[in-house]
Amino acid sequence: MTLMLRAEHLSKAFVLHNQGGTVLPVLADVGLSVHAGEAVVLAGPSGTGKSTLLRILYGNYRPSTGSVQVLHDGRMVDIVTADPRLVLEVRRRTLGYVSQFLRVIPRVSALDIVRDPMLGRGVADAEATRRARDMLARLNLPERLWSLPPATFSGGEQQRVNIARSFVDPTPIMLLDEPTASLDAGNREVVVDLVADARAAGAAIVGIFHDEAVRDRVATRRLDLTAFKAAA
Amino acid sequence: MNAPVPFPAPLEPLLTVDGVSKMYGDRIGCADVSFRLWPGEVLGIVGESGSGKSTLLRCLSGIDEPTSGKVRFRLEDDLVDVFSIPEPTRRALMRTAWGIVHQNPRDGLRMSVSAGGNVGERLMDRGDRHYGRIRESAAEWLSRVEIARDRLDDMPKRFSGGMQQRLQIARILVSEPRLVFMDEPTGGLDVSVQAKLLDLLRVLVRDLGIAAVIVTHDLAVARLLTDRLMVMKDGRVVEEGLTDQVLDDPHHAYTQLLASAVLSA
Numbered sequence: 001m002t003l004m005l006r007a008e009h010l011s012k013a014f015v016l017h018n019q020g021g022t023v024l025p026v027l028a029d030v031g032l033s034v035h036a037g038e039a040v041v042l043a044g045p046s047g048t049g050k051s052t053l054l055r056i057l058y059g060n061y062r063p064s065t066g067s068v069q070v071l072h073d074g075r076m077v078d079i080v081t082a083d084p085r086l087v088l089e090v091r092r093r094t095l096g097y098v099s100q101f102l103r104v105i106p107r108v109s110a111l112d113i114v115r116d117p118m119l120g121r122g123v124a125d126a127e128a129t130r131r132a133r134d135m136l137a138r139l140n141l142p143e144r145l146w147s148l149p150p151a152t153f154s155g156g157e158q159q160r161v162n163i164a165r166s167f168v169d170p171t172p173i174m175l176l177d178e179p180t181a182s183l184d185a186g187n188r189e190v191v192v193d194l195v196a197d198a199r200a201a202g203a204a205i206v207g208i209f210h211d212e213a214v215r216d217r218v219a220t221r222r223l224d225l226t227a228f229k230a231a232a
Numbered sequence: 233m234n235a236p237v238p239f240p241a242p243l244e245p246l247l248t249v250d251g252v253s254k255m256y257g258d259r260i261g262c263a264d265v266s267f268r269l270w271p272g273e274v275l276g277i278v279g280e281s282g283s284g285k286s287t288l289l290r291c292l293s294g295i296d297e298p299t300s301g302k303v304r305f306r307l308e309d310d311l312v313d314v315f316s317i318p319e320p321t322r323r324a325l326m327r328t329a330w331g332i333v334h335q336n337p338r339d340g341l342r343m344s345v346s347a348g349g350n351v352g353e354r355l356m357d358r359g360d361r362h363y364g365r366i367r368e369s370a371a372e373w374l375s376r377v378e379i380a381r382d383r384l385d386d387m388p389k390r391f392s393g394g395m396q397q398r399l400q401i402a403r404i405l406v407s408e409p410r411l412v413f414m415d416e417p418t419g420g421l422d423v424s425v426q427a428k429l430l431d432l433l434r435v436l437v438r439d440l441g442i443a444a445v446i447v448t449h450d451l452a453v454a455r456l457l458t459d460r461l462m463v464m465k466d467g468r469v470v471e472e473g474l475t476d477q478v479l480d481d482p483h484h485a486y487t488q489l490l491a492s493a494v495l496s497a
Contacts, residue, residue: 014481015483016488017484017485017488018485018488018489018492055480055481059474059477060476060477060480060481061477061480061481062473062477062481062483084459084460084473084474085270085273087474088459088474106427106428106430106431107427107428107431108431120438
């Protein structure tokens with residue numbers, strides 16, 4: 001199996017300069033390798049740094065030490081040291097991140113939010129529209145909402161727009177931060193299927209899932225972060 | 233709503249800035265700023281009032297000559313030093329390849345010329361002479377920025393602040409500049425008008441593949457519009473990186489203070 005992501009010796013401490021230079025250590029010396037078709041679920045109680053690790057893998061947080069190599073265009077790129085332009089390119093085509101929350105762009109319709117990443121990857125307009133509609137339907141978002149901006153949608157509806165946007169054209173590596181948090185049972189099932197489809201298509205997945213049942217069905221492997229908790 | 237950013241990404245930067253400083257006597261306007269900007273990229277410059285961000289923008293956009301350092305712009309295959317070319321050439325560059333969106337639309341508009349005239353003038357600068365086509369282009373751009381066609385012959389002073397700002401943006405973008413400088417483009421506007429304008433800018437930048445430098449003190453605006461961020465304090469860049477990195481995991485004390493001072497950016 002192809003190695004898609006390899007993180008080595010990651011540690012992270014936050015330094016709060018405006019609180020007397022308080023240092024908050026979160027992770028110490030975490031390593032992780034993920035191959036195509038695998039889904040690694042991060043485990044451990046709150047505060048063990050699951051979200052922090054996921055954000056480091058995405059290049060959103062900068063680790064204190066370590067590297068995050070991802071397979072992009074047939075070569076390994078270190079997200080930690082790569083030029084910002086390259087990081088954006090890796091995110092556009094290789095590395096996706098699904099958070100619990102939709103960052104609402106004012107006035108943009110749900111359909112356009114879902115189409116947007118595909119257009120950025122050069123998918124033709126009509127094709128992007130067709131796939132976006134199919135995905136919103138699969139996630140049971142009522143059709144009357146598709147042309148509306150999601151600002152006024154319920155939490156679960158916004159979350160489904162967010163999931164549709166990410167899974168309509170899955171990237172080779174997907175990072176999932178509790179994507180099922182505000183969904184009902186039916187829609188959780190859809191997300192479990194979407195993750196399975198992405199894996200079957202060769203995606204490598206790293207995720208955080210609070211729901212035990214979902215976690216057990218999604219995971220091919222678990223990584224418990226309790227052991228890597230940095231000493232405070 | 234298509235025409236994605238050209239791929240493969242262009243190899244050469246559009247704007248190359250090396251060691252730019254501007255002194256006002258002994259006082260530092262901005263000091264030792266360097267960066268590269270590529271086509272299709274949006275760079276944000278944030279910092280509080282007096283941090284030197286507007287001074288820097290004036291140097292970058294050819295308005296004020298820096299005390300030291302170089303600003304070079306890629307024109308075809310040449311890297312042109314913006315302040316060593318003759319004044320008329322620089323003025324022509326600023327009118328055609330560049331656009332400057334001022335914070336106060338009155339600084340960017342000709343208040344005694346109709347809305348259509350304001351937009352059409354840039355096309356004439358570029359060499360267009362066909363009256364019918366210029367008027368048609370102007371009307372089309374007014375509708376792109378959501379100003380009704382029947383306002384074409386109205387004077388900008390009869391427009392609201394938000395409309396004036398949209399008119400200014402139409403005036404700049406009609407000539408298809410490759411690089412746009414914006415100084416607090418949503419400053420002084422109502423929140424609802426801001427949202428409209430932000431979405432308009434986001435779509436235009438993406439669809440037209442324009443590179444932009446945006447000065448703002450509003451981190452939510454920076455988050456929505458920019459790819460990369462430079463944080464300025466006392467005339468110097470104290471932190472830079474991907475916008476989401478700088479805002480979500482700020483390392484410098486000043487950036488931490490800025491990021492923690494907003495409710496939700």
